[in-house]
Amino acid sequence: MGEKPIKGEQKAFMTGNEAVAWAALAAGADIMYGYPITPQNEIMQYWTRLAPKYEKKFLQTEDELSAGFTTVGGVLAGRRAFTATAGPGNVLMQEPMSMAEAMRIPTVVVVQQRGGPSTATVIYSQQEVTLTCFGGNGEGLRVVYSTSSHQELFDYTIKAFNTAWKYRFPTFVLADGYQAKMRESLVLYDPQEKGQKMVPTEAFVGKPGTPGEDRAPAHLRNTYNIEEELMDELAKDIKEYEEMTPEITEYEEFNTQDTDVLIVAHGIVFRSVAMAARELAEEGLKVGYFRPITLRPFPRQELQKAAAKAKQILVVESAYGQLLKMVKDNLYGLDVPIKGYLRPGVGITPEEVVADVRTILGEEE
Amino acid sequence: MGEKPIKGEQKAFMTGNEAVAWAALAAGADIMYGYPITPQNEIMQYWTRLAPKYEKKFLQTEDELSAGFTTVGGVLAGRRAFTATAGPGNVLMQEPMSMAEAMRIPTVVVVQQRGGPSTATVIYSQQEVTLTCFGGNGEGLRVVYSTSSHQELFDYTIKAFNTAWKYRFPTFVLADGYQAKMRESLVLYDPQEKGQKMVPTEAFVGKPGTPGEDRAPAHLRNTYNIEEELMDELAKDIKEYEEMTPEITEYEEFNTQDTDVLIVAHGIVFRSVAMAARELAEEGLKVGYFRPITLRPFPRQELQKAAAKAKQILVVESAYGQLLKMVKDNLYGLDVPIKGYLRPGVGITPEEVVADVRTILGEEE
Amino acid sequence: MVKTDIKYVQKDVHKGKAMFRIFPGLCKGCGLCREKCPEEALSWSEELGVYGTPTVVADAEKCKACRICERVCPDCAIAIERKAKQKKEN
Amino acid sequence: MVKTDIKYVQKDVHKGKAMFRIFPGLCKGCGLCREKCPEEALSWSEELGVYGTPTVVADAEKCKACRICERVCPDCAIAIERKAKQKKEN
Amino acid sequence: MDKTVKIALAGEGGQGVQSVAMILTEAAAMEGKEILYIPNFGVEQRGGVSIAFVQIGDKKIGAPKFKTGDIVIALSDRAVRRVNMYAGHETIFIYDAGIEGVEDDLPEVAQRVLAIPALETANKELHPRVFNVLIMGALIGATHVVTLEKAKEAIEKKLGYKFEQNPKLREMNFKALERGYEMVAGTGVA
Amino acid sequence: MDKTVKIALAGEGGQGVQSVAMILTEAAAMEGKEILYIPNFGVEQRGGVSIAFVQIGDKKIGAPKFKTGDIVIALSDRAVRRVNMYAGHETIFIYDAGIEGVEDDLPEVAQRVLAIPALETANKELHPRVFNVLIMGALIGATHVVTLEKAKEAIEKKLGYKFEQNPKLREMNFKALERGYEMVAGTGVA
Amino acid sequence: MKVLPKIPKSWNLETKPHKFCPGCGHGLILKALGQVIDELGIQDRVVFGCDIGCSLLSWDFFNVDSVQTHHGRTTPVMVGIKRANPELVVVAYMGDGGGYAIGSQHLVNAATRDDKITVLLVNNTNYAMTGGQMAPTTMPGQKTETTPYGRDVSEAGYPMMGPEMVAAISQDGAYVARGSVARFRKLKEYIKKALENQMAMRGFSFVETLSTCPTNWRTNAEQTWAFLEDEMTKQYPPGELKTPTGKEG
Amino acid sequence: MKVLPKIPKSWNLETKPHKFCPGCGHGLILKALGQVIDELGIQDRVVFGCDIGCSLLSWDFFNVDSVQTHHGRTTPVMVGIKRANPELVVVAYMGDGGGYAIGSQHLVNAATRDDKITVLLVNNTNYAMTGGQMAPTTMPGQKTETTPYGRDVSEAGYPMMGPEMVAAISQDGAYVARGSVARFRKLKEYIKKALENQMAMRGFSFVETLSTCPTNWRTNAEQTWAFLEDEMTKQYPPGELKTPTGKEG
Numbered sequence A, B: 001m002g003e004k005p006i007k008g009e010q011k012a013f014m015t016g017n018e019a020v021a022w023a024a025l026a027a028g029a030d031i032m033y034g035y036p037i038t039p040q041n042e043i044m045q046y047w048t049r050l051a052p053k054y055e056k057k058f059l060q061t062e063d064e065l066s067a068g069f070t071t072v073g074g075v076l077a078g079r080r081a082f083t084a085t086a087g088p089g090n091v092l093m094q095e096p097m098s099m100a101e102a103m104r105i106p107t108v109v110v111v112q113q114r115g116g117p118s119t120a121t122v123i124y125s126q127q128e129v130t131l132t133c134f135g136g137n138g139e140g141l142r143v144v145y146s147t148s149s150h151q152e153l154f155d156y157t158i159k160a161f162n163t164a165w166k167y168r169f170p171t172f173v174l175a176d177g178y179q180a181k182m183r184e185s186l187v188l189y190d191p192q193e194k195g196q197k198m199v200p201t202e203a204f205v206g207k208p209g210t211p212g213e214d215r216a217p218a219h220l221r222n223t224y225n226i227e228e229e230l231m232d233e234l235a236k237d238i239k240e241y242e243e244m245t246p247e248i249t250e251y252e253e254f255n256t257q258d259t260d261v262l263i264v265a266h267g268i269v270f271r272s273v274a275m276a277a278r279e280l281a282e283e284g285l286k287v288g289y290f291r292p293i294t295l296r297p298f299p300r301q302e303l304q305k306a307a308a309k310a311k312q313i314l315v316v317e318s319a320y321g322q323l324l325k326m327v328k329d330n331l332y333g334l335d336v337p338i339k340g341y342l343r344p345g346v347g348i349t350p351e352e353v354v355a356d357v358r359t360i361l362g363e364e365e
Numbered sequence C, D: 001m002v003k004t005d006i007k008y009v010q011k012d013v014h015k016g017k018a019m020f021r022i023f024p025g026l027c028k029g030c031g032l033c034r035e036k037c038p039e040e041a042l043s044w045s046e047e048l049g050v051y052g053t054p055t056v057v058a059d060a061e062k063c064k065a066c067r068i069c070e071r072v073c074p075d076c077a078i079a080i081e082r083k084a085k086q087k088k089e090n
Numbered sequence E, F: 001m002d003k004t005v006k007i008a009l010a011g012e013g014g015q016g017v018q019s020v021a022m023i024l025t026e027a028a029a030m031e032g033k034e035i036l037y038i039p040n041f042g043v044e045q046r047g048g049v050s051i052a053f054v055q056i057g058d059k060k061i062g063a064p065k066f067k068t069g070d071i072v073i074a075l076s077d078r079a080v081r082r083v084n085m086y087a088g089h090e091t092i093f094i095y096d097a098g099i100e101g102v103e104d105d106l107p108e109v110a111q112r113v114l115a116i117p118a119l120e121t122a123n124k125e126l127h128p129r130v131f132n133v134l135i136m137g138a139l140i141g142a143t144h145v146v147t148l149e150k151a152k153e154a155i156e157k158k159l160g161y162k163f164e165q166n167p168k169l170r171e172m173n174f175k176a177l178e179r180g181y182e183m184v185a186g187t188g189v190a
Numbered sequence G, H: 001m002k003v004l005p006k007i008p009k010s011w012n013l014e015t016k017p018h019k020f021c022p023g024c025g026h027g028l029i030l031k032a033l034g035q036v037i038d039e040l041g042i043q044d045r046v047v048f049g050c051d052i053g054c055s056l057l058s059w060d061f062f063n064v065d066s067v068q069t070h071h072g073r074t075t076p077v078m079v080g081i082k083r084a085n086p087e088l089v090v091v092a093y094m095g096d097g098g099g100y101a102i103g104s105q106h107l108v109n110a111a112t113r114d115d116k117i118t119v120l121l122v123n124n125t126n127y128a129m130t131g132g133q134m135a136p137t138t139m140p141g142q143k144t145e146t147t148p149y150g151r152d153v154s155e156a157g158y159p160m161m162g163p164e165m166v167a168a169i170s171q172d173g174a175y176v177a178r179g180s181v182a183r184f185r186k187l188k189e190y191i192k193k194a195l196e197n198q199m200a201m202r203g204f205s206f207v208e209t210l211s212t213c214p215t216n217w218r219t220n221a222e223q224t225w226a227f228l229e230d231e232m233t234k235q236y237p238p239g240e241l242k243t244p245t246g247k248e249g
C-alpha cells in the first residue's frame, strides 16, 4: 500500500460523496467496482482521482448487476471491496446482494437514495428503506446503517467494512441524494491512528497451499438440493444474525423519559426532526425523538423502551410508510397511537415537523 | 381470435403450472413473454403448446429483465400480456415492475416461489412475499393475490387480468413450487360463459389517428425533474390505490368469533392451517383462522376485526416472518400476543400446526 | 412555447435571392452553424437567444444561401428561403 | 465415495499387451464409449454400474488398446493400461 | 375408503417412480377420486433419489406434503435412507428385498416393515422394465386406493400406443401389476 | 451573527449561480463558519433553473432545505417563478431589474422586494461575465455572512490561476463584488 | 402569413426549444428522424421509445406516441410492443451506455433473434446524462469523470465497436450503419433505410450515430466539430456495415 | 497396489461419480480442464467459477477453489476476483443460456474490455438444468420444451454464433475457439491455450464447446453422437477463431 491518505485529524468542507470516497480510502478499501448513477456518481469520480495515488483499484462495470457481482468477486479474493448505487441501480443490486446474503460475503454497498419508483427523480428520497433492508428473495440478513451527516457518512462507511468482515453479512450505508450532493464540514481521520482497528480481511478462494493436498478446497455454493438443507443453512445464519444484533444496533434518543410526542425518524430527515424536537422542548413541550441508526438489525428493545413512555408517536419520513411499517412491526403490542408524516420523494423541513407536532398537541401555529 | 379454448365446465387433473396456462388462455391473454426458471417453466411449456392453436403469441426473452420489459411493451400496445417467474428471476423482475408501478401499466406476473435467498432451492417457499408486495424502489402500489389451490390459481389468474386492466396497477398471482408442480383437480371454464366479463384492454400507444392532429400524442414517462412533481404523481397514485383497496381486498376466515388461537396463514400453507384449525375446532377447541387472499392491498380491517376477538395469534409461514411483519404492521394497536411458526423454505404439514397450537394451548400432544 | 407568434428576425442575403431567418426563441447560441458555414458568413448577433446568449446573423454579401447552417442547427433555429423558387412556385 | 477400495473389473486385451479396466462405481452405462470404439470391441457387461445399468466390457480379441473409449468416457470409468510400457517403466 | 391415503414412493432416477405415480393418480382420477400428487424435485435430480408424494381420498386434499405416510415404499438403499422419516406408527413400509446394507436404516416405528422381492421377480419372471408396474401392483395391494381394473385402464391409456405395436407388452405389464398386488396381498397387510 | 442565514439563489443554467455558492461557502469556510450548501439538480438541469441553497452560521446546520429563506435571489423570470415560494415575512427578495413580465410572480409576503440593475451594470460598466460576482456582492451586502475581504480571498483561490494570466480580470471581479455590495448596502436592507 | 420555423411536421413545436444543451447532437439526430417520419408518412404509426440518458429529454419531443423507459431497457420495451402489434413502427432511441453497456444483452439478443425493430444509438463517447463518465465508446486516452487521467485501455478496456458487432451477429435481412451528425444527409439516409427495413419486415435495423456533447467534452463549437470529425471518425468509421442485400462499406 | 481410476489429479475423487447424467458432455469438458490444470501445474491458483445451469453440478467437482454463482453472473464474479488478485487463474464455466442470454452483457463487455479471464461455455443447444427449453443456441427446427413444434427462426430467432461474436469484438491478445467433446484432444488443446493466454496476461480467452445432453435431447448413445457430430457441427464449425498472434480458421 502507498502512503496513508489521511494523517491526523483534518477538517474538511466537501460533498457527502467525496466523504464516502475518503472514508473508503481511510478504511483501507482496496478496490471499488461501480456503475454510474445519480446521485452517487461523485463517489466513483473522487475514488478514480484518488485511487491511483494510493495503489487502489477501480473497475467501471457494464451495469449494476456486474458492479455487485464483481464486488462479490473482489471480496472472495479477500479484498476490502465496495460499490455504490441508488434507485433503479439499487433494485438491480439486490440480485448480487442476495448471493452475498446467502453465502455470507462481506460486501459493502453505499446507497444514495433517490426518488422512486422506477427512474422517478435523480434527487432525493427515503424510499429505498424496504429495498435495502429486505431486498432480494430472502429474509434481509443484512446490516443497514442510515446516516444523517457527512461526519456519519465518513464514520459509518469505515465502520461498515468492519461490521461486514467481522460478522460476514452484506453491509449497507444508506444515505440519500441530499447527503450525496450537499457540502458541509466534517473531520477526516485515519481510523487506525484513533485506535479503531480495521478487521482483517481473509481470502475465500486462492488461499496458500494446494487444495486437496495441503488443505481442503473451498467449495462455495448458494444452491441446495433439498428444502431441509436450505432451512438448516438459514437457521444457522438467522441464529448468528440474532446473536450479533445486540452487539451492533445503534440509535440515538432525546427527551424520551416522558413524552407527549415521540418523533421517530432516520437519515437526513432526522436532522429536521432533531431541530424541531429541540425547539419544541425548549418551549417546554414534552417532545422527544428516537432515531434508529441501524435500520437492520432494528433497535427494537430500545425503541420499545422509549415508546412505552410516550403518549403519541409520530414517524416522519420522505417515503410512504417504509419506516412506519418497521416501527409498527417492532412496537407491536404497545397501544401508543402512531401517526405518520409521510412525504414520499421530497425533503422535510424542521418547520413542517414543528407544525405537525403542534397540530398533534392541539396547538395552532 | 381462433376458437374458444374452453367450452363449458371441464373437470381436469393437472399441475398448477398447466392451470395457469389454461387460465391465461381462458382470460383471453394475447401474448406471454418469459424466461425459464424452475418451478415456473411448465407455464411457458404449456403456453407454447397451446398458443399457436388459438393464435396466441409467445416470446422467450434473454432474461427476466427483458421478460418484464417486453411484457410492459405488450401491455403498452394494448394487449393482455403476462409473464411468469420465481426466485432470482423475481428479484430481476422488480426492475420492470417498478416501471409498471410508476406508469400504472397493467402487467400480470405469476410468481411461483422457490427457496431463497439467491439460487437456494428450485423447490418451494413463501419467501417472496416482501419482494412481490414491496419490491423495487417504490411504495408497493401493486396487487398481489396469494392462491392456495389449483382452482384458485385458475380463478385468480383470470381475475388478475381484470384487476390489472381495471385499476391499472401491476398485478401478481403469488403461488409457489408446490402449487406449480403438484397435480390436483380443478374445474376449467370460460369466464365469459359464466358471466364474468373481461375488462377490455386499451392501447397506450398506437391508437388510431395522427398524434398532434387528430389527437394528443401519448407522451409516457416515469422520470420527473422536480421532487414535488414526483410527489404529486405519487399522491395521486396512492389515493387511487387506497380508494381501490376496499373494492378488491379478499380474505377467508373461520371460527373467528371467539378464539383462543387465531391462526393466520396464506397460500398453500393456509391449507395445512385450515385442516389443523378444523380438526382442533371439531375437538371443541376455540381455534380459528384468518387467511388474507390479497396480500397487497392487505385486508387490514377484516383482520383487525378477527384479531380483536382472539386471545393469541399464530402466524404460520414458510418464511422467516414476512407475513408476520405484515400482520403486526396491520394490527398495530392491538395487544393480542402474536407468535410465529416460521419455517423458511420448507413445507408445513397440518400435523405440525396442530402440534404447535396444542403447545400454545398448553396441551401435550 | 405557443405555436403562434413565433418571433423571428430575417434578412435578405445572396443578392436578394434568398432570405436568412433566425428564430431567437430556438437559438441556443451553440455556434455549430458558424463553424460550418463555408462562406464564413455567420457572425454573432446583438439579438439574444433563448438562453440569453447571442444568436447568429448572416452577412448579406457572403451568404450564398447554401442551407448548410440550416441543416446543422440542432435546434432548427435557422430557415433559409430561396426567393427565386418561391416566385416560381407562386 | 471413499478414496480407498474402489471396485474395478479388469481384463487382458490386445493379445495380453494391455489391460482393460472398468470401474463400475463410476460407469453410468451411457454407451458413449461403445459407439466410439473403432473396433466395435465393447459390449454390455453383466456387471452393473452406479445407476444399476449395465457397464461395458471389451472383447479381448478385438480391442487394440487404442484408448479411445477411455478418452470419451465422461465419467473416467475406463482405464486402459498398456503392459509393455508398464514393464519398461518398471 | 373414507380416509385420505398418503403414499410416499421413492427410488433412483431411472426406476420409474414418477411414472407409477402418474398412472396411479390417473386411475384414481378416472374413479372420480380427489388426488394430490407432488413429485419431489431439486437441482441434482439427475443423480438423486426421486420421490412421489401421493394422496388419494374422497374429499379435497389438504396439504401437499405430510409428516407420516400410510404407505412408504423405497426402491434403493438411498431411497430407504431418504424416506424412512415418513414412517410413523401406522405406516406400512415396503422396500425391495434385494436392497443390501439398510438394516439400520429401516424405520423402527412403522406398523409393518415389509421386504418384497420385486426386483428379483421382475428380472426373473417378467422383465426389468416392468419393475415399476410391479411396484404399483404392490402399492394397490397394500392400499386399495384404486381397483386393479382401473389401474389397467390407466396403464392402457398411458402405454396403449406401445401395446399396439407389441401386444405382449400389455400382457407383461398386467402380469406385473397382478404379481405385485399378490405379493403384498399375501402378507395380510391390507 | 448568531442566527443561521438561509440563502436561496436561483438563475438560468449559464448564469453561474452554483459558482457564486461555491465561492461564498468557501469564504465562509475560511472564516471557520458552519455551512451547508446544496445545489438543486434534476434530469433536465440542462435547460432548467439552477438553485443553490446555502446556509451559513456558527452552529452545525440542521436540515439541508428550508421553507423560508432569509434572502432569496432570482436572476431570470423562470427563476422568480421557481423560488418565490421560499419567501416569507422576513425574507429579502432580490431580483434583477432587467427581468420583465414577473410583476405578478413576485412574492407578496416578503419583508422587502428589491430589484437591482445587476445585469445592466455588469454589461455596461464591467463585463457580462462578472454578473455572478456582482450578485455575490449584493448577497454579501444584504447578509454580511462573510466579509468582503474573505470573499476576495476565496475568489483569488478559485480564479487565481486565471488572474495570473490576465491581472485585469482580478480587478474586474473585485470591482463587480464591490458594486454588488453597494447596490444593496445603499438600499438599507442590511 | 404565419412564419413558422422549418421543423419537421412530426416535431412537437410546443416542447421546443428542446431540452438538449446548446450544440448537442441529439437535436440533429432527432431532426433527421423527424424528417424521415414525415417523408415516410408514418407519424400515425411510429412508436418512439427513449432510454434513460440524455435521450430521455426527448420523451415529449415528437408528435408521435412516445414512451420513456428505463436505462438500457428501451430495446425490450420496443420488442414487446412490436411483437404485440407488428403494425406499429417502433424506434428504440438510446445512448451508448444504454445500448452497449447495461442494455447490451438486449441489443445482442434482439439482433440475433432478428426482431423487426429499429435501434438508433447515440455515440457521444460518454455517459452524458450522469455528468460525463466513461462509456463503452470512450476513446483511448479520453478523459472523463471516471477516467480522470485518460482512458487507459489496459485497465478500463477498449472502445466498443457497436455496428461492427451487430453486423457480425445479425441476420441477412438486417440493416446496420454508422452515421455522424456531421454528415446529416447520409445520416438521414441511413435512418430512412433502417425504418424502411423494419416496415418491409426484412429484419433488425441498427444505426449508431456519432454525436456531439459539448457540455461534457467541454468544447467550444470549433473543438466540438473537430473532436467529432477528426478524432471520433478515426476510431469509428461511418458508413453502411450491412444492407439487406449484402455487405458494404 | 491401490488401483485408482484414471482421473485428473485436480479432480475431487470424493465427489465422483459426478452429478451429471449418463453421457453428459460436461464430464468430458471438465476432464479436459482437469488434465490441463494438472499439466500446467496450477491447481493451487486456479479459481473455478460455475454458473447456474447444469454447470452448477460441478461446484464441488475439483480439488481447486470453486465458487458457484448466479445464472449468467459467473463472468462478473470471476472478473471481480481477477481484478482483485491477478495472481489467480480464473475459469468461468457456464452454459449457453448463462453465457449468451442472461449473461451476454457480461460476456460482451468483458471481451471488449479484454479482461484477463478464461470463459468456458458449454453449448448443448438447450437450457438443460431447467428441463430442456430453447437456448440461444437451439438449432433451427430443433424441438425443445418452449419450441414444441421446432424452433421457427422467424419467430423465435436464429442461433447465436458465440465465438464468432467474441472474435469480432475482442482485442488482439484474445484467444477464441470452438471445440467439441467429440474431438477431445483438440478441445484440451484449446482449453490449454486459453488458460495459457490468461497466464501470460495477453488477453481475454474464450472457448465454446459443443457438448452432449442426452437427457433433454432424448437420444441414445448413437443418436447423441450423431446429433453432435453431424447436426451441430454443421451449424457450429469447431476450430480456432482467434489466436493472440492473429486470426485463423
Ligand SMILES: Cc1ncc(C[n+]2csc(CCOP(=O)(O)OP(=O)(O)O)c2C)c(N)n1
Pocket: A035, A036, A037, A038, A064, A088, A089, A092, A119, G052, G053, G054, G055, G070, G071, G094, G095, G096, G097, G098, G099, G122, G124, G126, G127, G128, G129, G130, G135
Ligand atoms: C439501472 C440504472 N442504472 C444507472 C442509471 C443512471 N444513468 C442514467 S443515464 C446513464 C448513462 C447515460 O449514458 P448514455 O446511455 O451513453 O446516454 P447519454 O446520456 O450519453 O446520451 C446512467 C448510467 C439509471 N438511470 N438506471
Ligand SMILES: Cc1ncc(C[n+]2csc(CCOP(=O)(O)OP(=O)(O)O)c2C)c(N)n1
Pocket: B035, B036, B037, B038, B064, B088, B089, B092, B119, H052, H053, H054, H055, H070, H071, H094, H095, H096, H097, H098, H099, H122, H124, H126, H127, H128, H129, H130, H135
Ligand atoms: C435469474 C435466474 N433466471 C433463471 C434461472 C433458472 N435457470 C437455471 S439454469 C437455467 C438455464 C441453464 O441453461 P444453460 O445456461 O444453457 O446451462 P445448461 O443447464 O444447459 O448446462 C435457467 C434458466 C435462474 N436460476 N436464475
Ligand code: SF4
Pocket: C026, C027, C028, C029, C030, C031, C032, C033, C034, C055, C056, C072, C073, C074, C075, C076, C077, C078, G023
Ligand atoms: S442557429 Fe442553431 S446552430 Fe446556430 S448558434 Fe443558434 S442554435 Fe446553434
Ligand code: SF4
Pocket: C036, C037, C038, C039, C040, C041, C042, C058, C059, C062, C063, C064, C065, C066, C067, C068, C069, C070, C080
Ligand atoms: S446559408 Fe450557407 S452561406 Fe449562408 S450563412 Fe448558411 S451556411 Fe453560410
Ligand code: SF4
Pocket: D026, D027, D028, D029, D030, D031, D032, D033, D034, D055, D056, D072, D073, D074, D075, D076, D077, D078, H023
Ligand atoms: S464406461 Fe463411461 S462411456 Fe462407457 S458406458 Fe460407462 S460411463 Fe458411459
Ligand code: SF4
Pocket: D036, D037, D038, D039, D040, D041, D042, D058, D059, D062, D063, D064, D065, D066, D067, D068, D069, D070, D080
Ligand atoms: S481401447 Fe480402443 S479398441 Fe479397445 S475397447 Fe477401447 S476403444 Fe475399443
Ligand code: SF4
Pocket: F046, G019, G020, G021, G022, G023, G024, G025, G026, G054, G124, G128, G129, G212, G213, G214, G215, G216
Ligand atoms: S449533456 Fe451532452 S448529450 Fe446531454 S444534452 Fe448536453 S450536450 Fe447533449
Ligand code: SF4
Pocket: E046, H019, H020, H021, H022, H023, H024, H025, H026, H054, H124, H128, H129, H212, H213, H214, H215, H216
Ligand atoms: S440434463 Fe443434459 S446437460 Fe444436464 S447433466 Fe443431464 S445430460 Fe448433462
Ligand SMILES: [Mg+2]
Pocket: G053, G095, G096, G097, G122, G123, G124, G125, G126, G127, G128, G135
Ligand atoms: Mg452516451
Ligand SMILES: [Mg+2]
Pocket: H053, H095, H096, H097, H122, H123, H124, H125, H126, H127, H128, H135
Ligand atoms: Mg445449455
